[in-house]
Amino acid sequence: MAQKPSIPKGTRDFSPVEMAKRNYIFNTIKEVYALYGFQQIETPAMENLSTLMGKYGEEGDKLLFKIQNSGDYFRGITDEQLLSRDAAKLASKFCEKGLRYDLTVPFARYVVQHREELALPFKRYQIQPVWRADRPQKGRYREFYQCDADVVGSSSLINEVELMQIVDTVFTRFGIRVCIKINNRKILSGIAEIIGQADKIVDITVAIDKLDKIGLDNVNAELAENGIPAEAIEKLQPIILLSGTNEEKLQTMKEVLKDSETGLKGVEECEFILSKLNGLNNEVEIDLTLARGLNYYTGAIFEVKALDVEIGSITGGGRYDNLTGIFGMPGLSGVGISFGADRIFDVLNQLDLYPKEAINTTKLLFVNFGEKEADFCLEVLKQVREAGISAEIYPESVKMKKQMSYANAKQIPFVALVGETEMQEQKVTLKNMESGDQSMLTISELIETLR
């Protein structure tokens, strides 16, 4: 046989079992999004490069998959340009389109393009693959799904509250215990403001994050190394050592940030959100080391950690104030979350949490003993399927052993056997593949048993 065909590195095929698990994840998330009034949209896989370029930094531009123009893609390029072999510069001559890199920029483009049709606030969700020409490695793919929900056109903190409720509901349904961590960009700005080191936010959060590992002295030393003056480090001590309940943390921050209007606003926002979140199944914790998306988040920042599996954050999000500004429509505030489907897939696998119903597909296989028996089975099949039960007949009357191993491979839990006796009595012998039990049933008993 010729060499096996393969797929591009960093991409994946999804087998029936993997698809069943993925559908379980996506359907759970979709259902909860819908319960909160979010509506689904889809955008094309290809966007104009002018929409995508410059939105993800210089590195991001390089990671865009670009699509070669159809027809004569050399058109408009001089010999001199060709011979310059300037790959980065000529890319936009050879290519006008690229594959979407995330769902956020296409969403911003969508909002601006369709603004006349939209009723604001617009609550949309979107579950589609994105593509990045990253170096593939364990857990990092060149094609992967994102599951985003965003509200644009409303700055009310009720949106933040509801997004946290969504997170809590989704992970409760999955049976994954999580800690929901929240922070606020305004608090971080406030901290930088009071110590007079606006550009050092990231250094500070990175250093604080190491407290458990390296101890206070080393954290302070690291801050000093990063050029933060002794006086500022002094002021930072209550922040570095911040602990206790969320209420205690808020109290400490109010003290430290008392001279920063922005900082106090951030504390107030945190306080509001937390005050509305009673009755969640999972813990919510203020964590000042959360510094994701600092270049675009302007308010709340969220991150979700699984408690029982060692893995990075499995969901994240936050508020951004100028999503559509890049496309010439300023002043629209938005807030969103994104579930990390691939990591959730791994967590559910490791904790073995997939409900059996979600994975089993065919419930009943009719063994095929020959044309006469198959005719009888086809009639029964019709009734079984009308009752909503997934069922099939082995299409050929081959050896029993082969048919049973098909049932096993497909993890079909029940097998129906039909011979002379069954046909005469208008019955079916049902075999439970797990217990091995067999019993002869009427068609309505069969349907009752399987339902």
Added chain:
Amino acid sequence: MAQKPSIPKGTRDFSPVEMAKRNYIFNTIKEVYALYGFQQIETPAMENLSTLMGKYGEEGDKLLFKIQNSGDYFRGITDEQLLSRDAAKLASKFCEKGLRYDLTVPFARYVVQHREELALPFKRYQIQPVWRADRPQKGRYREFYQCDADVVGSSSLINEVELMQIVDTVFTRFGIRVCIKINNRKILSGIAEIIGQADKIVDITVAIDKLDKIGLDNVNAELAENGIPAEAIEKLQPIILLSGTNEEKLQTMKEVLKDSETGLKGVEECEFILSKLNGLNNEVEIDLTLARGLNYYTGAIFEVKALDVEIGSITGGGRYDNLTGIFGMPGLSGVGISFGADRIFDVLNQLDLYPKEAINTTKLLFVNFGEKEADFCLEVLKQVREAGISAEIYPESVKMKKQMSYANAKQIPFVALVGETEMQEQKVTLKNMESGDQSMLTISELIETLR
């Protein structure tokens, strides 16, 4: 404001209402596929060009969207080659990957690549977008979804029977009246054989197809113009004039094809399939003018026409005997169907057949009268959502009119009003947006009413 951003020609954004309709279509098809034991797989959007090239003819190769190699895509190309500007030839140097053009070739690649894991017969379905650099026009897009189901590794005609049952069930669920047309490649080969004109199959079917429009004499004249000898045209007369019930057609064909083993095999296959199809809701009709996919179908050929809308075929399929041969794994027979989601979308729109539940999303909007009222509503919302009802609160306490027009724009059928009285009595005033009726209800009455 800057110029509105746009999307590449031939691609589409799908709005919430369009997505709800599309999900209704896809979910209906998925459910029926699953009922028959088909399992979903997904393959990457990008395939290696070596997998795709040469599979769709020369024209098809040109219509593949090719993805520029990351990094220095000039690597390995000489100056001379560059200056030759041979776009077609250099495409495979600039690009190693392309977007999938259909779901059939990726499926064949999947079967060969994963053959050790698969239990044959393998019944898979796949619903994913495909991309073609075709000239966009009304109803033809550069990105569109295909919804395929195939069985490979079984030559039993029970598969054909079940696929027809799937077609019948799907369109019954949609409420679209259809005619399922069937033909068989072996019958067409048999006809060509007995008149000694193996290469004229397409000309013959095209001419026969015109019978109603141009009459027998003109059909015969056209056949003669296409170089078919008078004697052969004479033999063709019963085929051209084929009419009556399926039984009568089969009878006539048996006579005409009595000297062609292949032809008689085709008639026998048709007969078998029809004999197992009693009890369908839609009509099945033998139609010898069906000649789709003649270059790869080897047995049954199907096509579905909507009866109440003027539109091309909305579903099609057939049997092919060597799907995986192109990847070095010969001898696997397969049979499949493909639902045309875009055309079904149009038909359902034209006949206004979407069930209301499928389109409505949020069922209840809580009007926001201020923080105290909102707090009360958030508590009620929690219970309403726990009961599985999609509901939301307008996030800001703006003017009533604005909130009501949001409800109207989103076609939310019920609105909840909560003021002092309601809070005191732990009730909610429910307004039916269609009738205008209002009534004050307890929380459990509210849930009962909406469920």
